[in-house]
Amino acid sequence: EVQLLESGGGLVQPGGSLRLSCAASGFTFSNYGMSWVRQPPGKGLEWVSAISSSGASTNYADSVKGRFTISRDNSKNTLHLQMNSLRAEDTAVYFCAKYRIPDKIYFDPWGQGTLVTVSS
Amino acid sequence: EIVLTQSPATLSLSPGERATLSCRASQSVRSSLAWYQHKPGQAPRLLIYDASTRATGIPARFSGSGSGTDFTLTISSLEPEDFAVYYCQQRGNWPITFGPGTKVNIK
Numbered sequence: 001e002v003q004l005l006e007s008g009g010g011l012v013q014p015g016g017s018l019r020l021s022c023a024a025s026g027f028t029f030s031n032y033g034m035s036w037v038r039q040p041p042g043k044g045l046e047w048v049s050a051i052s053s054s055g056a057s058t059n060y061a062d063s064v065k066g067r068f069t070i071s072r073d074n075s076k077n078t079l080h081l082q083m084n085s086l087r088a089e090d091t092a093v094y095f096c097a098k099y100r101i102p103d104k105i106y107f108d109p110w111g112q113g114t115l116v117t118v119s120s
Numbered sequence: 121e122i123v124l125t126q127s128p129a130t131l132s133l134s135p136g137e138r139a140t141l142s143c144r145a146s147q148s149v150r151s152s153l154a155w156y157q158h159k160p161g162q163a164p165r166l167l168i169y170d171a172s173t174r175a176t177g178i179p180a181r182f183s184g185s186g187s188g189t190d191f192t193l194t195i196s197s198l199e200p201e202d203f204a205v206y207y208c209q210q211r212g213n214w215p216i217t218f219g220p221g222t223k224v225n226i227k
Contacts, residue, residue, distance in 0.1 A: 035216070037164075037218075044205075044207065044218060044219075044220050044221045045156075045158070045164065045207055045209075045218040045221075046218065047209075047215060047216040047217065047218065050216065059214055059215065059216075060215075061215050062121075062215070095163065095164070100166060100169055100175065104169070104170075104211065105211040105216055106154045106166060106169040106170075106209070106211060107154075107156075107164070107166060107209075108165075108166035108169075108175055109163065109165075109166070110163035110164050110165075111163060112162075112163050113163065
């Protein structure tokens with residue numbers, strides 16, 4: 001069974017940093033692209049970032065470009081999101097998600113999410 | 121950026137009724153569109169990808185259609201567990217975008 005378990009969320013002050021992790025199991029992690037998607041309180045889903053199976057290719061939403069960095073460790077089956085210069089509008093539940101098919105960006109499955117709150 | 125518009129924003133129906141949800145893209149995404157179901161406190165679930173292919177384990181009452189800019193998700197007969205928010209998502213162009221969602225309420 002494919003499992004994705006996010007960690008690293010919490011309360012951080014504006015301008016601060018946080019590193020999210022997603023531990024993957026139940027599939028060959030190094031064969032699949034991965035993404036982070038977030039949901040601000042009371043709002044819809046927003047794609048944040050994606051990384052190819054090898055880690056060589058990354059993409060970001062304009063809202064986080066230059067502040068967030070996605071990375072992966074295929075030897076440890078782990079996905080990361082380094083979040084710097086955090087703003088109040090980054091407050092959200094952050095989900096990691098696996099590509100349904102190695103090179104097609106549909107998300108299946110998703111983790112349960114980790115809450116990031118940016119507030120003073 | 122491709123903007124996805126979903127209608128209606130809210131749909132109030134009774135169990136057993138048919139639900140028809142619409143997703144319109146600001147430019148063609150060919151068939152590169154997915155639908156997700158999301159319930160509060162849970163992980164979103166992929167229902168349909170490539171516009172009309174049901175994901176693994178998804179009941180046959182869920183079907184998707186469309187291509188280009190206009191897409192439809194149909195739930196043929198609503199079950200109690202189907203009341204949720206439904207999102208469309210396109211992968212035709214970067215950045216990946218989601219629609220704002222349609223909430224299916226119990227009438």
